[in-house]
Amino acid sequence: MSKRRSTPLKNPEIKGHHCTTDVRLGKLSMVPFFRALSRQELQKVEEKFSANHFSRGDVIYLQNERATLLRVLVHGKVKLIRHTLEGKDVLLDMLNPGEFFGSLRALGDEVYTDTAITQTDACILSIGLGEFRSILEENPVVALAVLDITADRLHSSREHIRRLTTLSVEKRIANILITLCTKFGEDSKYGMLLQLPLSRKDLADMAGTSAETASRIMSQFQQDGIIKTGRRWVAVSNPALLKKMAEE
Amino acid sequence: MSKRRSTPLKNPEIKGHHCTTDVRLGKLSMVPFFRALSRQELQKVEEKFSANHFSRGDVIYLQNERATLLRVLVHGKVKLIRHTLEGKDVLLDMLNPGEFFGSLRALGDEVYTDTAITQTDACILSIGLGEFRSILEENPVVALAVLDITADRLHSSREHIRRLTTLSVEKRIANILITLCTKFGEDSKYGMLLQLPLSRKDLADMAGTSAETASRIMSQFQQDGIIKTGRRWVAVSNPALLKKMAEE
DNA sequence: CGGTATTTTGATTTAGCTCAACAGACGTGG
DNA sequence: CCACGTCTGTTGAGCTAAATCAAAATACCG
Numbered sequence: 001m002s003k004r005r006s007t008p009l010k011n012p013e014i015k016g017h018h019c020t021t022d023v024r025l026g027k028l029s030m031v032p033f034f035r036a037l038s039r040q041e042l043q044k045v046e047e048k049f050s051a052n053h054f055s056r057g058d059v060i061y062l063q064n065e066r067a068t069l070l071r072v073l074v075h076g077k078v079k080l081i082r083h084t085l086e087g088k089d090v091l092l093d094m095l096n097p098g099e100f101f102g103s104l105r106a107l108g109d110e111v112y113t114d115t116a117i118t119q120t121d122a123c124i125l126s127i128g129l130g131e132f133r134s135i136l137e138e139n140p141v142v143a144l145a146v147l148d149i150t151a152d153r154l155h156s157s158r159e160h161i162r163r164l165t166t167l168s169v170e171k172r173i174a175n176i177l178i179t180l181c182t183k184f185g186e187d188s189k190y191g192m193l194l195q196l197p198l199s200r201k202d203l204a205d206m207a208g209t210s211a212e213t214a215s216r217i218m219s220q221f222q223q224d225g226i227i228k229t230g231r232r233w234v235a236v237s238n239p240a241l242l243k244k245m246a247e248e
Numbered sequence: 249m250s251k252r253r254s255t256p257l258k259n260p261e262i263k264g265h266h267c268t269t270d271v272r273l274g275k276l277s278m279v280p281f282f283r284a285l286s287r288q289e290l291q292k293v294e295e296k297f298s299a300n301h302f303s304r305g306d307v308i309y310l311q312n313e314r315a316t317l318l319r320v321l322v323h324g325k326v327k328l329i330r331h332t333l334e335g336k337d338v339l340l341d342m343l344n345p346g347e348f349f350g351s352l353r354a355l356g357d358e359v360y361t362d363t364a365i366t367q368t369d370a371c372i373l374s375i376g377l378g379e380f381r382s383i384l385e386e387n388p389v390v391a392l393a394v395l396d397i398t399a400d401r402l403h404s405s406r407e408h409i410r411r412l413t414t415l416s417v418e419k420r421i422a423n424i425l426i427t428l429c430t431k432f433g434e435d436s437k438y439g440m441l442l443q444l445p446l447s448r449k450d451l452a453d454m455a456g457t458s459a460e461t462a463s464r465i466m467s468q469f470q471q472d473g474i475i476k477t478g479r480r481w482v483a484v485s486n487p488a489l490l491k492k493m494a495e496e
Numbered sequence: 497c498g499g500t501a502t503t504t505t506g507a508t509t510t511a512g513c514t515c516a517a518c519a520g521a522c523g524t525g526g
Numbered sequence: 527c528c529a530c531g532t533c534t535g536t537t538g539a540g541c542t543a544a545a546t547c548a549a550a551a552t553a554c555c556g
Contacts, residue, residue: 200503519535
């Protein structure tokens with residue numbers, strides 16, 4: 001019935017793009033918690049970061065690996081997951097450019113508590129934990145900004161716990177779509193398109209359900225005219241209806 | 249069979265105790281993130297806090313109330329919960345003396361994202377959010393300590409999410425008991441006694457299950473000789489076996 | 497065009513919820 | 527100190543949401 005076509009997402013490839021180091025470093029000024037820094041201060045900070053390019057699906061670091069770096073996403077999307085022994089992954093967060101991840105502690109005996117994998121090709125800046133800590137010590141405003149972000153993440157995480165323990169899978173998925181929409185939504189002919197490759201498995205790992213159940217619910221949502229979806233992409237065509245589905 | 253007796257917990261009442269303001273403020277020096285301050289600095293900080301006493305079961309603040317204060321628990325136990333419309337509460341954290349709670353943001357338009365209720369009688373210090381923020385700005389070391397605590401809480405919260413989505417209720421409860429044991433455990437004739445009044449409902453709200461299911465599992469654990477438990481108290485008599493139960 | 501990864505759909509099973517009734521523990525007031 | 531009322535915990539029975547198992551269908555990739 002529907003015309004066969006490729007994903008409507010922006011091409012996640014940035015081959016050849018390979019932003020120059022200068023460009024990548026320049027991006028630091030866009031990072032929320034460095035906004036408060038003067039041009040001079042920013043300059044000094046920039047020198048301490050180094051830049052790397054990753055292809056889609058690359059593992060940036062692994063859970064339980066010794067934690068040495070703090071990273072800042074400059075381009076692309078990254079997902080944070082936590083594994084279990086039986087291969088039942090849990091997807092903890094999806095990151096946009098400007099967000100930091102990795103570790104914050106600089107004690108030296110820390111390990112990463114999750115695994116970071118690129119969801120698209122990506123450019124990432126990194127800095128040693130000790131150096132980052134020095135920056136925070138010397139710039140209380142930056143430290144407070146990082147604290148605010150961390151506190152926000154804690155609240156989101158706790159809200160997620162609340163939903164996991166009190167809502168049906170259907171409502172959980174509706175809520176997740178709404179959250180993703182505010183973070184990754186972009187106007188398109190299909191409605192608010194989530195600018196992010198998203199498989200049923202990813203969605204299931206976020207909602208704490210099986211890929212099959214996620215698929216069934218997404219099919220239902222599509223039938224109800226709430227969303228348009230294809231292979232690894234989703235668009236919300238009727239946000240109002242979705243909001244109603246998510247209600248408790 | 250078993251002799252009828254009262255809870256083996258320390259008397260949670262502190263009537264008459266009502267620690268003097270001096271005593272309560274003195275406790276600030278015990279708070280992890282103020283450790284780094286000099287006596288002088290601590291003096292200035294102390295003046296900005298005010299002390300209050302609460303009885304068991306008192307609500308310290310309510311979810312969605314305008315957030316104005318940051319609190320530090322000095323004496324007693326406090327639980328943080330998040331409500332749902334249908335009265336199905338979620339228990340997010342249990343606090344020991346020395347821990348902070350409330351809000352961190354000082355934007356003025358913030359509300360509390362959870363409800364704080366005393367689990368025993370309690371002494372609590374509080375400080376205006378703006379004032380606390382000033383302290384953090386002036387003492388980067390304190391700010392970093394608060395950041396570390398917040399980051400730790402985020403990690404615990406995410407680990408909890410992992411368990412909720414991958415483990416059976418039985419294993420979740422076993423894990424929760426282990427965690428509570430390291431935080432509230434105290435040697436006693438019953439084994440490691442959790443120094444904290446804890447009902448089946450509390451446990452259920454932590455594990456994301458029903459009070460009935462929590463009860464069934466606790467009964468089983470007791471039969472297996474893993475724990476001793478009574479009305480609103482629990483002791484772990486066989487930690488090794490409990491650890492085995494919690495394994496994934 | 498063939499191969500692989502992803503998604504869909506159906507059938508069966510089950511962990512845990514809900515409802516319901518009871519029993520034991522606490523504490524309070526006489 | 528005892529009797530009573532109220533919380534808290536226990537136990538049983540049936541029900542349901544969602545997991546699991548199993549194929550088939552579809553989309554994308556080179």
